Amino acid sequence: MSPRSPITLPWLDPDHPEAPFPPPETALDEPNGLLAAGGDLSVPRLINAYRSGIFPWFEAGQPILWWSPDPRAVLEPRAFRIRRSLRKTLRNAGYEITFDRAFERVIAACAAPRARSAGTWITQSMQEAYTALHRSGHAHSVEVWDGPRLIGGLYGVAAGRLFCGESMFSHERDASKVALAWLARHMAAWEWPLIDTQMATEHLLSLGTVELARSDFLRLIGPLVNDPAVPPPGQWQHDPALHPLDPHW
Known part of the structure; x- marks a missing residue:
């Protein structure tokens, strides 16, 4: 050999x-x-x-x-699956949702060791780089609060009308799903048609993620990342009226 x-x-x-x-x-x-x-x-x-x-x-x-x-995992916001347990949490938990309020805390929580993992790919240099990207208005976070306690969230990068998800965390059941549900609802309202989830996992597939050939993914994102109508980079504002349980989205 x-x-x-x-x-x-x-x-x-x-x-x-x-x-x-x-x-x-x-x-x-x-x-x-x-x-x-x-x-x-x-x-x-x-x-x-x-x-x-x-x-x-x-x-x-x-x-x-x-x-x-290749393939590439993506989630169409309107295809996000809200199953019964998540629907109950969204209806009854009373969590507060914010955008871009605590980016550094979110990325630090995503970088923290997980129960089934000894290390992290979100190194200190990555945290510093994405914090700089956030301060320039290109990276964003969604936060889920139970009173004063940050219990879940996610962060990613906006490129035109494409949102590139990086990581999420949860300290309470369904908290990261709550963050993703609110993100998907806003993406749909803003007419951002695609969330890049990079690589498929069983968890993401259960939420509506699908896989595309890389060539198809690149073809789809071309017009999105070059859309001249997208507002300039800046802080995102959460709209509580855009609730994930709204039946009309």
Whole structure:
């Protein structure tokens, strides 16, 4: 048996954050979607990545790794599934929902160790990079509060009319689903047709996520990330009238 050839990847220059990425179609099949390494996590680089259907994902001690997997997992906001237990929580729990009130707390909670995981890919450098992206008006958070306690939330990146979800957390049952339900409701009202969930999990599939071929995903996001009618980057405002249990959305 011949030895396996080492993986060779395009290496990105950290001094040129606005340089184009390699075409996503050139990403590796194994590991699925690995496209490039190196570069930096500057605001221009990250914006360029998300507009190109690419995202960073790496662990501490690794170089920055850039991905564009095939297939790609997406959620159409109007296809979000509100099952009975979540419907009951949305109706009765009395949680307060906010947007962009506590971004740094949300990303820190998403980075905290999970019961079935020893580490996290949301390293300190990633937290700092996405906090900078948030301060520039491109990254956003949804928070779920039980009184003064932050019990759930999510964060991601807006690229035109595409929302690229990054991570979510829950300290109470269904709290992260509550955040996603409110996000989906707002996306539908704003006529943002797609939430990029990157890679499918059993949990996301149960909420209505589907998989698309990468070529179809790239074709769909082209008009969304280049939509000239999208308002300039800035803080999002939560509208309590846009309730996920509204039967007309």
